[in-house]
Amino acid sequence: MTIAATAPAVRASGLSLRYGRTPALSDVDLTLTAGVTALLGPNGAGKTTLLRIVATALVPDSGELTVLGADPRTAGGRLAVRRRLGYLPQDPGFHPRFTAFEFVDYVAILKELSDRRARHGEVRRVLAAVGLEGQRRRRIRALSGGMRQRVALAAALVGDPELLILDEPTVGLDPEQRLRFREMIAEFGEGRTVLLSTHQTEEVMALCQHVIVLDRGFARFAGPPAALATLAGGRVWTSGSREPHALASWRTGTGLYRHVGDPPPGADLLDPTVEDGYLMLVDVAASEVRA
Numbered sequence: 001m002t003i004a005a006t007a008p009a010v011r012a013s014g015l016s017l018r019y020g021r022t023p024a025l026s027d028v029d030l031t032l033t034a035g036v037t038a039l040l041g042p043n044g045a046g047k048t049t050l051l052r053i054v055a056t057a058l059v060p061d062s063g064e065l066t067v068l069g070a071d072p073r074t075a076g077g078r079l080a081v082r083r084r085l086g087y088l089p090q091d092p093g094f095h096p097r098f099t100a101f102e103f104v105d106y107v108a109i110l111k112e113l114s115d116r117r118a119r120h121g122e123v124r125r126v127l128a129a130v131g132l133e134g135q136r137r138r139r140i141r142a143l144s145g146g147m148r149q150r151v152a153l154a155a156a157l158v159g160d161p162e163l164l165i166l167d168e169p170t171v172g173l174d175p176e177q178r179l180r181f182r183e184m185i186a187e188f189g190e191g192r193t194v195l196l197s198t199h200q201t202e203e204v205m206a207l208c209q210h211v212i213v214l215d216r217g218f219a220r221f222a223g224p225p226a227a228l229a230t231l232a233g234g235r236v237w238t239s240g241s242r243e244p245h246a247l248a249s250w251r252t253g254t255g256l257y258r259h260v261g262d263p264p265p266g267a268d269l270l271d272p273t274v275e276d277g278y279l280m281l282v283d284v285a286a287s288e289v290r291a
């Protein structure tokens with residue numbers, strides 16, 4: 001494979017966007033290479049905003065952006081990107097009367113697959129890829145939430161895109177479906193570029209080679225998940241009661257408390273996880289107030 005020699009699918013610097021007076025994204029730099037990258041952040045961190053910008057659905061107020069070698073500020077650049085991009089938005093806007101096949105076929109038409117026979121072949125291929133070949137004639141309103149999510153993923157896979165953008169793809173799935181979904185995404189991410197948003201640190205560990213932490217519009221970290229965990233090295237400890245001075249402190253299933261922050265002398269230190277590293281970076285209290 002020639003992954004190492006391939007140019008990054010996405011390069012961005014200084015991306016900023018406000019909704020009226022609300023700053024949603026502030027001076028964000030981004031480089032996406034092959035593999036699966038997670039955008040991790042609390043509610044309102046700016047994840048959807050960044051995904052929509054990369055998917056060319058939203059124009060930033062400032063900053064530089066190149067997607068698949070094209071400039072999304074130009075009409076020609078946007079078209080070039082959209083032809084090679086798969087996007088699973090938070091709310092795919094299904095028409096409930098459509099069957100799974102009709103919905104994915106509709107997306108394929110929008111992607112300009114004009115030859116009917118070839119297009120229908122592609123629709124069957126992507127529905128099979130998400131395990132829905134037997135459900136293709138069922139109306140979307142009759143499908144379960146997990147199946148609908150798979151229809152949305154199938155739609156994003158139409159045309160075998162080089163870049164796949166997934167907004168919280170596993171939200172609302174049961175644990176078994178989540179595993180299946182992760183497997184499909186991991187498989188797709190081999191040699192291609194996937195950017196997904198998530199709130200789940202265990203998803204980052206299970207699926208992603210890279211992680212970007214967003215908090216209140218700022219990128220706080222970019223690197224491999226293990227490096228995010230390492231940020232909390234020597235700063236995670238356990239004890240029998242809550243620590244008011246810790247950055248985060250919570251009771252675990254064992255009845256003991258786990259703390260992240262500056263440990264007191266002689267503290268019983270624990271190995272850090274991705275979640276601990278994330279909690280070090282994100283101002284949990286401020287995020288909760290804002291959400």
Ligand SMILES: Nc1ncnc2c1ncn2[C@@H]1O[C@H](COP(=O)(O)OP(=O)(O)OP(=O)(O)O)[C@@H](O)[C@H]1O
Binds near residue numbers: 024041044050
């Ligand atoms: N259309 C809009 N108009 C005004 N403010 C908006 C709009 N969309 C998002 N925002 C605000 O911009 C900020 C970033 O929102 P965004 O949806 O990008 O965050 P997020 O990280 O995807 O959140 P979540 O995890 O809750 O989906 C939030 O403060 C949000 O309230």
